[in-house]
Amino acid sequence: xxxxxxxxxxxxxxxxxxxxxxxxxxxxxxxxxxxxxxxxxxxxxxxxxxxxxxxxxxxxxxxxxxxxxxxxxxxxxxxxxxxxxxxxxxxxxxxxxxxxxxxxxxxxxxxxxxxxxxxxxxxxxxxxxxxxxxxxxxxxxxxxxxxxxxxxxxxxxxxxxxxxxxxxxxxxxxxxxxxxxxxxxxxxxxxxxxxxxxxxxxxxxxxxxxxxxxxxxxxxxxxxxxxxxxxxxxxxxxxxxxxxxxxxxxxxxxxxxxxxxxxxxxxxxxxxxxxxxxxxxxxxxxxxxxxxxxxxxxxxxxxx
Amino acid sequence: xxxxxxxxxxxxxxxxxxxxxxxxxxxxxxxxxxxxxxxxxxxxxxxxxxxxxxxxxxxxxxxxxxxxxxxxxxxxxxxxxxxxxxxxxxxxxxxxxxxxxxxxxxxxxxxxxxxxxxxxxxxxxxxxxxxxxxxxxxxxxxxxxxxxxxxxxxxxxxxxxxxxxxxxxxxxxxxxxxxxxxxxxxxxxxxxxxxxxxxxxxxxxxxxxxxxxxxxxxxxxxxxxxxxxxxxxxxxxxxxxxxxxxxxxxxxxxxxxxxxxxxxxxxxxxxxxxxxxxxxxxxxxxxxxxxxxxxxxxxxxxxxxxxxxxxxxxxxxxxxxxxx
Numbered sequence: 310x311x312x313x314x315x316x317x318x319x320x321x322x323x324x325x326x327x328x329x330x331x332x333x334x335x336x337x338x339x340x341x342x343x344x345x346x347x348x349x350x351x352x353x354x355x356x357x358x359x360x361x362x363x364x365x366x367x368x369x370x371x372x373x374x375x376x377x378x379x380x381x382x383x384x385x386x387x388x389x390x391x392x393x394x395x396x397x398x399x400x401x402x403x404x405x406x407x408x409x410x411x412x413x414x415x416x417x418x419x420x421x422x423x424x425x426x427x428x429x430x431x432x433x434x435x436x437x438x439x440x441x442x443x444x445x446x447x448x449x450x451x452x453x454x455x456x457x458x459x460x461x462x463x464x465x466x467x468x469x470x471x472x473x474x475x476x477x478x479x480x481x482x483x484x485x486x487x488x489x490x491x492x493x494x495x496x497x498x499x500x501x502x503x504x505x506x507x508x509x510x511x512x513x514x515x516x517x518x519x520x521x522x523x524x525x526x527x528x529x530x531x532x533x534x535x536x537x538x539x540x541x542x543x544x545x546x547x548x549x550x551x552x553x554x555x556x557x558x559x560x561x562x563x564x565x566x567x568x569x570x571x572x573x574x575x576x577x578x579x580x581x582x583x584x585x586x587x588x589x590x591x592x593x594x595x596x597x598x599x600x601x602x603x604x605x606x607x608x609x610x611x612x613x
Numbered sequence: 614x615x616x617x618x619x620x621x622x623x624x625x626x627x628x629x630x631x632x633x634x635x636x637x638x639x640x641x642x643x644x645x646x647x648x649x650x651x652x653x654x655x656x657x658x659x660x661x662x663x664x665x666x667x668x669x670x671x672x673x674x675x676x677x678x679x680x681x682x683x684x685x686x687x688x689x690x691x692x693x694x695x696x697x698x699x700x701x702x703x704x705x706x707x708x709x710x711x712x713x714x715x716x717x718x719x720x721x722x723x724x725x726x727x728x729x730x731x732x733x734x735x736x737x738x739x740x741x742x743x744x745x746x747x748x749x750x751x752x753x754x755x756x757x758x759x760x761x762x763x764x765x766x767x768x769x770x771x772x773x774x775x776x777x778x779x780x781x782x783x784x785x786x787x788x789x790x791x792x793x794x795x796x797x798x799x800x801x802x803x804x805x806x807x808x809x810x811x812x813x814x815x816x817x818x819x820x821x822x823x824x825x826x827x828x829x830x831x832x833x834x835x836x837x838x839x840x841x842x843x844x845x846x847x848x849x850x851x852x853x854x855x856x857x858x859x860x861x862x863x864x865x866x867x868x869x870x871x872x873x874x875x876x877x878x879x880x881x882x883x884x885x886x887x888x889x890x891x892x893x894x895x896x897x898x899x900x901x902x903x904x905x906x907x908x909x910x911x912x913x914x915x916x917x918x919x920x921x922x923x924x925x926x927x928x929x930x931x932x933x934x935x936x937x
Contacts, residue, residue, distance in 0.1 A: 455913060456913060457868065457872035459872055460909060464636070465639075466894075467639070467894045467902055540753070544755050547755055552875070553891070554891075554894065564755075570761075571761065571880075574761055574764060574769065575764070575769060579769075586758035586761070589755055589758065590753065590754060593755070594753045597749070597752070
């Protein structure tokens, strides 16, 4: 495999593969590149949290209640510095944020992926089947989109109760419609193209036409919507957890960390809510920066 | 037009019916109200009497039919916690929420329109770029966190504004309003701004896009060629025309604002419907949950219906499409 690439490369030195062109166009925006690096750093922090966090915030043996609500930069009884202060239980906020990022990213990305699979399949089905199936699915989409996401999620969680899986489920329910609409839109355009006609003339099985021919060509808008929806899902999860309807107290996401600091805010202990909020903000902004650039690069209408 | 209207109304009624079933089933899937509402010290007799009084001994479908029949008469049950009709509890809190939502909408227009106008007239100035960058933040910032930060800065550090509650109210038409007292206004400023955050960004972007488009129109060129003052061209010819789409979108967003007030009300302990529903979910006060959700469903279906009808009046294609 690698030998063919090497052999082929000198023969056509100036031809860029679509992927290379995509990479160089994406990198043209410094700010998007910055967003990407930032996002990758956040993911790395979240993944590596158990190894790099100064403290395991779930391990009660490591916590010292006497260190509760210390200001940022204080040296605690255990002898190490709490750079971002501690919460009411004496938890190091920095470690709490690193572990909280894990939950937030997991819920955000997990729900986005599932919603994408569900939404894209239904959207594809609507576009390919047409007729009644199409109008039924699109009615559902309309109904879903006419209802604010926060309310729909609130209703579902009011029924199901707290829990990570419940939150993911609620986010999937409120998000699938965006994917379905996006995929249906581009699939309706693509299925009239000649290559689909050609594939149909070759009597390829429908499944193959959908997954190997139609779907890859509908991917660009799906990727853009998906990126934005990850940011939206993370923000929504944080909001729900803040309201006490999201993740349980044993698995604190960033939103729950912020909620924990709420009561101490009025006495001027700002750091318990402030720093998790900054982490949340940086995460959302970095994803949005990447998403903005992806939209510009992947949208053929904006091509010069 | 009548046929279109009728079809739309039937569809809306069907959606309300389906949603009522979903809400009912969903809420009844939550926990066991008997365990929560009846004190563990109650003896068997007291327990049974309470179950009967709350109608919890009937089979689920009977409970639904009773619920539906009562709902049609405007009775959505009594709150387990307050022992008051759930609907009245919600209607009592509604003015506070409406006040907040209207305040946020007004704030969004007052702040968003001038900024958007400036950014549209001078797209390349550094200030415009700053405005646009800030508007991206408005979309990205988590609302509840901004609310907390507002409290921290303006209530805790500076002590300029009160942090929570509604302040002094005046009773007009049997409803309590805070926007007529100084104290009430002071309480309203932060929650309204917080709720307006997203809408400010939206208004800025819509206004800017509208201005940039309108500036290229022939009638604007003509007005300029006539030698009208730039101020007159800007405010009479450009501004008036972009107001229509901006106001339409902001109006459509009103339902979303009411929905999102759940978050703002929780942050600022604003005693509206949103705070009530969150509290009710936490203590599993089912009648209030059901009543709130049904009210919201009705509200949204009404908003969507009005929008559909308005569009069909404005654009005959919508009506024709429905027929085929």
